[in-house]
Amino acid sequence: MIYFDHNATTPVDPRVLAAMLPLFAEQCANASSGHVAGRAVARLVEQARGQVAALVGANRRNVVFTSGATEAVNLAIRGVLAGAGSPRRRILVSATEHKAVLAAAAQAVSIHGGTVGLVRVLPDGTPDLDHLAASLSSDVVLVAVMAANSETGAIADVGRAAQLAHGAGALFLCDVTQAAGKIPVALDAGEIDLAVLSAHKIYGPKGVGALLASRRLQARLTPLIVGGGQERGLRSGTINSAGIVGFGQAATIAAAELAADADRLRRLTALLHHLLTEKLDGVALNGPTVTRLPNTLNLRFVDADADAVMTAMPQVAVSAGSACQGSSTEPSHVLTAMGLGATAASQSLRFSLGRPSTAEEVQAAVGHVVSAVEHVRALGAD
Incomplete structure (x- = not known):
């Protein structure tokens, strides 16, 4: 073949698998447990948080681990709209966004009220930023434009898109799932408010991803999954420590290579x-x-x-x-x-x-x- x-999806890099294997056996403790073994795993998770942040030029405190980019997108979009005050109830998304973004936006407005507008793309697949500028208004709460498209590879000018969104008082969400590890990504430039990515696109394991958001924005989000309050209350449940460690190792390798x-x-x-x-x-x-x-x-x-x-x-x-x-x-x-x-x-x-x-x-x-x-x-x- x-x-x-x-x-x-990508095959798991052997170096990633080697980093993960101990978490299935001798380092199997729950990272939320207070004993020595649990704290040791928690340190590995925090190390991975820093590794993922470094790949995309972000602060480690901004990383919230999820089951993948799809969950992260849903947490971001529904979380923002749930916490948004009137009159901002409109979401603008590029017409070529991943289905997860399009579906999450549609569901968010069906639950919390509001509307979704599509931003046209040019014939080469890059977003029509003039159309974005014309579509922005005082009721827009969030603009979503992906960094790179999975089907065509088209790379968007997310810097300008973010500037337009911020100029209208809206937040900017960027799906960097396909861009991370393939082209440089620098989230700490202050342009992107929310970003999502997934481990299995960078030779890491399936079933783990991340939402990146400032602590200020994290406090505004409404969680999708509640329970024990893991991941700063935004993603309850026993964390996938092996997957997260693999994600971190994959991120480090991707950045270096x-x-x-x-x-x-x-x-x-x-x-x-x-x-x-x-x-x-x-x-x-x-x-x-x-x-x-x-x-x-x-x-x-x-x-x-x-x-x-x-x-x-x-x-x-x-x-x-x-x-x-x-x-x-x-x-x-x-x-x-x-x-x-x-x-x-x-x-x-x-x-x-x-x-x-x-x-x-x-x-x-x-x-x-x-x-x-x-x-x-x-x-x-x-």
């Missing part, structure tokens, strides 16, 4: 793009040519249904959209928001390379993709 679906990984993956992705366009006609890039994640390539293969192409090349793991789409047969909401029709969107595949990817895999994958596309096109011509 040639695995080119790292934006959906970011530049080298990005350079290598940029070259491999460019090679993949070059070879596919050289060997196949009717290949179009979805997304920016430059302001794109170094590992991500979204291509339309004209007259070749993406699902059929994937079926015809079981040796290569790619995606016909975000993993959050599940088994949905609907076209990608990201691609249609960029202006692609349903047919064009359904002919598009995302290739997302990762730390284990090699030039040899790229060469082999190209052969499989070319054969599969030609096979599907031939079936359609019959």
